[in-house]
Amino acid sequence: MGHALVDRAMNGAIPVADQADAERTGFTGPPTCLIDGRDPFANPSSPTGLACRMYHTADAGGGAR
Secondary structure (H helix, E strand, O other): OOEEEEEHHHOEEEEEOOHHHHHHHOOOOOOOEEEOOEOOOOOOOOOOOOOOOEEEOOOOEEEOO
16 A cells, blocks of 8 residues: 545545655645645654654654554
């Protein structure tokens, strides 16, 4: 299964097939959900790409669960 981001304004999923798609859409890893064209959970220091999104907590970092 490929990567995709969900854009609420467009009411659907946008396929992210490669690094160029990731850079064009600002995809920083699944799950990515855009609201009004913006990722409300984006971390400005996260690079775009087909990788796991990391969430850092008080205990440690971890991937999306």
